[in-house]
Amino acid sequence: MTYQFDFGAVLEYWPQLAHGCALTLSMTLLSVLAGLTIGLLTMLAGRSRWRPLRLLAVGYIELVRNTPFLMQVLFLYFGLPQLGIGITPWPAAIIALSLNSGAFAAEIIRGGVEGIPRGQFEAGAALGLHPLQVLRFIVLKPAMRVIYPALSGQFVLLLLTSSIVSAISAEELTAVAQQIDTTTFRSFEIYIIATALYLLMALLFSQAFKAVERRAFSYPQK
Amino acid sequence: MIRDFSVNEFLAIVSGLKATVLLSLLAFAGGGLGGLLIALARTSQSAVLRSASAAFIDFFQGTPLLMQLFLVFYGLPVLGYHVNPWVAAGIGLTLHAGAFLGEIWRGGIQAVPRGQTEAAHALGLGYMARMRDVVLPQALRLSLAPTVGFLVQLIKGTSLAAVIGFVELSRSAQIISSTTYKPLQAYGLAGLCYFAICFPLSRFSAALERRYAAKT
Numbered sequence: 001m002t003y004q005f006d007f008g009a010v011l012e013y014w015p016q017l018a019h020g021c022a023l024t025l026s027m028t029l030l031s032v033l034a035g036l037t038i039g040l041l042t043m044l045a046g047r048s049r050w051r052p053l054r055l056l057a058v059g060y061i062e063l064v065r066n067t068p069f070l071m072q073v074l075f076l077y078f079g080l081p082q083l084g085i086g087i088t089p090w091p092a093a094i095i096a097l098s099l100n101s102g103a104f105a106a107e108i109i110r111g112g113v114e115g116i117p118r119g120q121f122e123a124g125a126a127l128g129l130h131p132l133q134v135l136r137f138i139v140l141k142p143a144m145r146v147i148y149p150a151l152s153g154q155f156v157l158l159l160l161t162s163s164i165v166s167a168i169s170a171e172e173l174t175a176v177a178q179q180i181d182t183t184t185f186r187s188f189e190i191y192i193i194a195t196a197l198y199l200l201m202a203l204l205f206s207q208a209f210k211a212v213e214r215r216a217f218s219y220p221q222k
Numbered sequence: 223m224i225r226d227f228s229v230n231e232f233l234a235i236v237s238g239l240k241a242t243v244l245l246s247l248l249a250f251a252g253g254g255l256g257g258l259l260i261a262l263a264r265t266s267q268s269a270v271l272r273s274a275s276a277a278f279i280d281f282f283q284g285t286p287l288l289m290q291l292f293l294v295f296y297g298l299p300v301l302g303y304h305v306n307p308w309v310a311a312g313i314g315l316t317l318h319a320g321a322f323l324g325e326i327w328r329g330g331i332q333a334v335p336r337g338q339t340e341a342a343h344a345l346g347l348g349y350m351a352r353m354r355d356v357v358l359p360q361a362l363r364l365s366l367a368p369t370v371g372f373l374v375q376l377i378k379g380t381s382l383a384a385v386i387g388f389v390e391l392s393r394s395a396q397i398i399s400s401t402t403y404k405p406l407q408a409y410g411l412a413g414l415c416y417f418a419i420c421f422p423l424s425r426f427s428a429a430l431e432r433r434y435a436a437k438t
Contacts, residue, residue, distance in 0.1 A: 003300045066374065066420035067413045068381035070392055075413060078405030156284075163286035167385060174288060187296035195289040202284040 003188075010189045013180045020176030021197055027094060027172055028159045028205075034098035035158070039105025044135075046110060057106070064103035069164050072096050077168040093162070093170035101158045108150050112143035145217045152209035156202050163198065173197060227404040235411050238394030243419070245390060246377045248312050253319020253376070260324025261361075262353065265331045275324065282321030288382050290314050295386045311383035318379065322372050330365030331357060367434060370427035374420045381416070391415055 046057035064072065073096040080087050087095075116139050124134030144151075166174035177194040181187050225231065263275035282290065294314040298305045334357050342352040362369075384393035395412035399405040 003302075062421060062424070063413075063417065066378075066424055067416045068378035068392065070381045070384065071395070071409050071413045071416065074392075074396070074399075074405065075409040078399060079409060082404070082406050160284075160286040163288045164382065166288075174286070188293070188300050191289060191292040191296055195285050195293060198286055198289060199281070199284045 005189060006186055007189050007193070009184050010180060010186050010193055013184075016176050016180065017173070017193065017197065020171070020173035020194075021201060023176075024159070024162055024172040024174075024198075025201060027090075027097065027165070027170075028155070028162050030094055031097035031101055031158060031162070032155045034094070035101030035105050035155075038098060038102025039109050042102060042106035043109045043113065046106065047113075061103045061106055064100055065107070069096070069100055069161055070167060072100060073165055073168055089165070089168045089170035092168060093165035093172075096165065097158060097162055100161065101154065104154050105151065108147050108154060109143070111150075112147035113139055115146055116143055148209075148213055148217065152206065152213070155209070156205050159202055159205055160198065225402050227398075227402045227407045231398045231402055231404075231408070232411065235391070235394045235398055235408060236415060238389065238391035238412070239415050239419075241388070241390035242377065242380050242392075242416075245308075245311060245315065245380045245383060245388070246373070249315035249319045249376055249380070250373060252312070252316035253323050256316060256320025257323025257327055260320055261327035261331055264324060264328040279321045279325050282318055283325065287314075287318055287379050288385060290318055291382055291386050307383065307386055307388035310386055311380070311388045315376065315380060315383070319372070319376055322375070323369065326365050326368045326372060327361060329368075330361035330363075333364050334360045364434070367427050367431035370423055370430060374423050374427065377420055377423075378416065 042057050042060060045053045046061075048054055048057075073093065076096050077087065077089065077092040080092070113135075120138055121134055124138045125131075129137065162172060163174040165172060166178060169175060173194055177190050180190050184190065260275050260278060263271040264279070266272060291311065291314040294317075295305065295307075295310040298310065298313070303309075338356055338360065339352065342356045347356065380390060381392040383390060384396060387393075389397075391412050395408045399408035402408065
């Protein structure tokens, strides 16, 4: 073994790496918020009385969940211009990540809402509440509490998935690492550091989710 | 010279399925073996084995698969091995699958009622017989649905091997997309190929889950 490790050559680029981390975090955060919204709407569409809307929701969920994210992001970024819609890497990355997490979130939220006893919905209806009010004031919070661990796990996964958008040169940590790789040729070192940074961010992310959980769902179990 | 998207291009993409399926099977088989060892280590008496396997799992679940593949691809030459994309992708995905399957099966092993282990003890069975004949068959049944679910994730994960130059379904689509300038058709077709494999497996996994849920 003759390889000489040289982390110094790579660590010189720490401002770029820090910037890459910030981009990855903000990209993920934006996609989490958009994904939650899409997931909630898709869940509602899936429960609609109108059949085409239900089919649309199921089709979207299954299509996203059964194809690789790499294909989704390449399809969006390179495919939209073919339809005459110009798009730059960052928005394409955000849209792809949001649509991806939206489908997974929809499934998780649906599971949570279906776990709420029927009597709760019926009681809400008996009180004269609109179905959306039933959802908002009665069902959503206990449902969210049950699915919170699954949902936050999904969003930590989204942070890791975001590395794939480097394939369309959207700027984030992996893309930054690749740029440093091509200027320093210290591939192994740079990817060790980038991997460690991802691990750190994933840890940070799940701790943040736990902090939110403690605040939002601190009331006793029954 | 821009080529048309004709039957040849169609076949070029679809033929990438072969490498995707082979790589998935390879990683699933290798990961299954590794995952079994990880699951046993995770549930063993030894604190060292437990924490080592926990660290292994945390690393692979807490870092992007793409980074894991990069580390293998650029790391093996550093250790003095000459790698081709098959070896790099195979090793990377095997380790990845090992960690995830290990965690799934750990859950399965721990879900088998304690009484089963105790009964096996009372019958004088040793560790090997206890695991092989009593605990593991039940644990594997319990974790069948998430195992198939993970297989879907693994098949989708093989698409990242394209990034380190492994020619499979995704890479074929990228090549055809850049020679024909028809990304919608190329990526759409590749996406459909993935869907054709993953969708039935997802349904199978969901059916397994329901069947199991109905029994308890």
